[in-house]
Amino acid sequence: MLPKTESACFVIADISGYTSFLAGVELDHAHDIIADVMDTVVRCLRPLFRLAKFEGDAAFFYAVNDKVDGSLLQDAIESAYFAFRKRLRNISQATSCQCSACRDIQKLDLKFVSHHGEFIKHRMAGREELAGRDVIVIHRLLKNAVNERLGGHAYALYSDPCIQQWASIHSRRVSSSTESRSTSSAT
């Protein structure tokens, strides 16, 4: 049986500063910190999104639902970002460890990319994986020039199809509320 094509809103939360953070530090503390803050991000996005996969310094999410509009998505990303910053601060205040991972924890940052498109699920080595052109597209979005342009700040990047999807959700809502208003004025 051919796998079913579904459409979804995709988000990748990617920790920046990860490579230098892991280079030459006490690896177990660095890994504990990354796992801890990633867990915070996952819990924050989970009501709206499902976790597709952890990818080292990133987490890949998707929502099979055509209701993820601009304000829902931006609110989710914003709250995940602030939860991440707060968690970094709490871990850093709670530790007295002087290893370079624990000292440099505040240098970690988070960036988001988002895209809307199609995927199929397939099983690889007993695990379910998302595949398809748009899954590749969202991963390519991480390789962008935003960092150079913004001077290394945290950011959220939304693809064109993602923004078009918000517009179509919005216009559907407007037309259905106009319809219900004209129905109620007709009665």
Ligand SMILES: [Zn+2]
């Ligand atoms: Zn440490």
